[in-house]
Amino acid sequence: MIEFTDVTKSYVEGNHALRGVSMQIEDGEFAFLVGPSGSGKSTIIKLITGELRPTSGSVHVNGYSLSRIRKREIPYLRRTVGVVFQDFRLINNKTVYENVAFAMRAIGAREKEIRARVPYILELVGLENKSRRHPNELSGGEQQRLAIARALVNNPSTIIADEPTGNLDPAMSLEIMSLLQEINNLGTTMLVVTHAKDLVEHFGKRVISLNEGMIAHDGMDGYYTYED
Numbered sequence: 001m002i003e004f005t006d007v008t009k010s011y012v013e014g015n016h017a018l019r020g021v022s023m024q025i026e027d028g029e030f031a032f033l034v035g036p037s038g039s040g041k042s043t044i045i046k047l048i049t050g051e052l053r054p055t056s057g058s059v060h061v062n063g064y065s066l067s068r069i070r071k072r073e074i075p076y077l078r079r080t081v082g083v084v085f086q087d088f089r090l091i092n093n094k095t096v097y098e099n100v101a102f103a104m105r106a107i108g109a110r111e112k113e114i115r116a117r118v119p120y121i122l123e124l125v126g127l128e129n130k131s132r133r134h135p136n137e138l139s140g141g142e143q144q145r146l147a148i149a150r151a152l153v154n155n156p157s158t159i160i161a162d163e164p165t166g167n168l169d170p171a172m173s174l175e176i177m178s179l180l181q182e183i184n185n186l187g188t189t190m191l192v193v194t195h196a197k198d199l200v201e202h203f204g205k206r207v208i209s210l211n212e213g214m215i216a217h218d219g220m221d222g223y224y225t226y227e228d
């Protein structure tokens with residue numbers, strides 16, 4: 001579960017990126033996080049992954065308290081949260097297979113587990129025929145699916161995706177969002193930052209709208225508070 005209670009975040013004194021954010025995302029939920037540029041979306045993501053600490057208020061993620069977490073506990077928190085970055089952050093001199101295997105090695109998985117798990121995950125995202133390719137030999141949508149495979153491979157209970165369709169055409173965007181929905185249907189909690197209003201409307205999920213560091217709307221009614 002993700003729980004924010006009256007969270008503020010200031011990068012510089014007197015200037016609040018988040019101003020009293022309270023929200024709760026239950027295990028297994030799917031929520032979109034929307035809002036204009038600068039409204040605080042990435043700040044929320046960085047608070048969830050432990051990259052930042054709140055200035056005041058509390059953040060709880062999968063049993064960890066982010067205002068109190070010790071540095072050495074952060075790797076354990078991160079095993080529970082898979083992150084899909086907007087810019088993919090793939091390793092270009094490694095194959096598709098090795099990009100995914102690398103994420104497992106990073107947490108100390110054994111070769112035997114890796115050999116069993118990586119092909120399963122590549123099949124789940126539809127990249128089973130590309131395992132020997134390098135990222136620069138993949139289309140944008142395939143690279144995005146590889147980034148999702150890597151976020152999934154350690155079986156996190158939560159996936160956070162920052163603009164997962166930012167660089168994709170509409171058909172590919174729909175495909176990627178459908179993949180995230182399928183993964184959610186298998187039980188993974190999903191928080192997706194997006195500017196793609198048409199996709200938000202299409203999927204009919206919970207929408208959390210931020211504006212100037214505050215939650216402007218939070219609901220399942222498809223209500224979207226701003227125009228891009």
Ligand SMILES: Nc1ncnc2c1ncn2[C@@H]1O[C@H](COP(=O)(O)OP(=O)(O)OP(=O)(O)O)[C@@H](O)[C@H]1O
Nearest residue numbers: 011012016017035036037038039040041042043044
């Ligand atoms: N490292 C930083 N130092 C100072 N201010 C920052 C820093 N990172 C973000 N901010 C400020 O905090 C506010 C929220 O930024 P944030 O990156 O969370 O917005 P966002 O909603 O993700 O925007 P975008 O849609 O453009 O990615 C903005 O006013 C931004 O200028």
Ligand SMILES: [Mg+2]
Nearest residue numbers: 041042043162
């Ligand atoms: Mg951002």
